[in-house]
Amino acid sequence: MSWIDICGAIAAQRHSGHRVVTASIDYLQFVQPVLSGWTVNLRASVNYVGQTSMEVGVRVDAENPMTGAAFHTASAYLTFVALDEHMRPIPVPPVEPQTEVEKRRFLDAQKRRKARLILAGKVSKGRS
Numbered sequence: 012m013s014w015i016d017i018c019g020a021i022a023a024q025r026h027s028g029h030r031v032v033t034a035s036i037d038y039l040q041f042v043q044p045v046l047s048g049w050t051v052n053l054r055a056s057v058n059y060v061g062q063t064s065m066e067v068g069v070r071v072d073a074e075n076p077m078t079g080a081a082f083h084t085a086s087a088y089l090t091f092v093a094l095d096e097h098m099r100p101i102p103v104p105p106v107e108p109q110t111e112v113e114k115r116r117f118l119d120a121q122k123r124r125k126a127r128l129i130l131a132g133k134v135s136k137g138r139s
């Protein structure tokens with residue numbers, strides 16, 4: 012879980028050009044176990060940007076180094092907030108989805124953002 016957080020933070024920092032803080036991890040699914048001695052590969056994508064926050068999806072694949080077989084083991088969605096030098100939230104550039112996959116991730120992330128902000132008590136059900 013720590014690696015997922017670090018990987019997501021790197022993607023968010025690269026996108027925003029600022030230090031970031033983890034605001035929430037709202038979805039973490041363990042699909043298969045990772046066995047001792049296997050190689051772990053983490054990939055992150057910035058799916059959606061609000062004003063100062065970014066949703067980052069992280070996918071974890073594990074590889075059996077003896078056979079080369081790779082498995083999807085976990086996925087998570089995290090929200091990072093970019094901070095200025097005074098540790099206040101600062102606006103970040105938008106994401107501009109190009110491919111069909113990026114467009115799907117963007118739309119799905121938009122829906123998740125609404126749901127998580129309602130859960131966090133940040134907005135009412137009537138607002139996004």
Ligand SMILES: CC(C)(COP(=O)(O)OP(=O)(O)OC[C@H]1O[C@@H](n2cnc3c(N)ncnc32)[C@H](O)[C@@H]1OP(=O)(O)O)[C@@H](O)C(=O)NCCC(=O)NCCS
Nearest residue numbers: 032033034035060061062063064090092100127128131133
């Ligand atoms: C995350 C944090 C900076 C937000 O500060 P805040 O005073 O609530 O700021 P705002 O209300 O202006 O919200 C800033 C952004 O965070 C988002 N946000 C706030 N709480 C959130 C939550 N629980 N989940 C997802 N996003 C959240 C807001 O939607 C907003 O995004 P937007 O600008 O894209 O619309 C603040 O709550 C914080 O510092 N939390 C502790 C973080 C921490 O210690 N993390 C663990 C260690 S890394």
